[in-house]
Amino acid sequence: MHKQNISFPIITSRFHAHDNLKQPLLETLDRAVGEHLQGHTDDISKSDWETGRFDYEREWVNLFRPDLFEHLHKWLAEIKYDTFNIGEIWYQQYTNGGRHAWHIHSANFTNVYYLELPEDGPKTEWIDPVTQERKVFDVQEGDIITFPSWIKHRSTTNESKGTKTIISWNMDIAISDRYGEENGYP
Numbered sequence: 001m002h003k004q005n006i007s008f009p010i011i012t013s014r015f016h017a018h019d020n021l022k023q024p025l026l027e028t029l030d031r032a033v034g035e036h037l038q039g040h041t042d043d044i045s046k047s048d049w050e051t052g053r054f055d056y057e058r059e060w061v062n063l064f065r066p067d068l069f070e071h072l073h074k075w076l077a078e079i080k081y082d083t084f085n086i087g088e089i090w091y092q093q094y095t096n097g098g099r100h101a102w103h104i105h106s107a108n109f110t111n112v113y114y115l116e117l118p119e120d121g122p123k124t125e126w127i128d129p130v131t132q133e134r135k136v137f138d139v140q141e142g143d144i145i146t147f148p149s150w151i152k153h154r155s156t157t158n159e160s161k162g163t164k165t166i167i168s169w170n171m172d173i174a175i176s177d178r179y180g181e182e183n184g185y186p
């Protein structure tokens with residue numbers, strides 16, 4: 001077996017609508033359907049992963065969508081791809097003691113919007129696939145991070161008194177006629 005390491009950008013940017021949308025989104029999440037997801041390794045205080053992730057007409061999704069799409073079009077332009085498709089979108093809240101063990105996602109990219117992240121709240125930890133080192137994404141409240149879905153990651157235990165609230169979505173991307181001429185199309 002021969003390894004060739006390639007490099008690729010993991011883009012983090014501050015969500016342009018964070019200041020305007022933070023409170024309205026948190027209010028809609030307060031009245032949104034959600035379940036406490038608790039298992040052997042996970043303790044997610046409230047999430048609509050189980051029941052809502054394929055429902056694109058939830059109140060908070062409708063509120064988030066216009067600015068989210070604006071953000072994603074800018075991100076696509078940055079990495080030089082053409083279209084995106086969100087397969088699943090959900091929220092997760094972690095109160096004190098909440099955690100989410102190592103996992104990966106489906107689709108091309110995993111996205112996390114840190115809607116609410118206390119100063120001492122847990123930032124996403126990930127495993128560098130080249131070195132197998134554990135690292136922490138350099139993020140703060142208001143940021144959106146997009147990374148390949150097969151990167152192993154977790155939310156370590158929320159030791160803070162505040163709540164960590166994230167919105168996450170799984171997303172495929174595509175290229176349209178960007179390579180048309182090179183591909184031999186007229």
Ligand SMILES: [Fe+2]
Pocket residue numbers: 103104105110153168
């Ligand atoms: Fe995740």
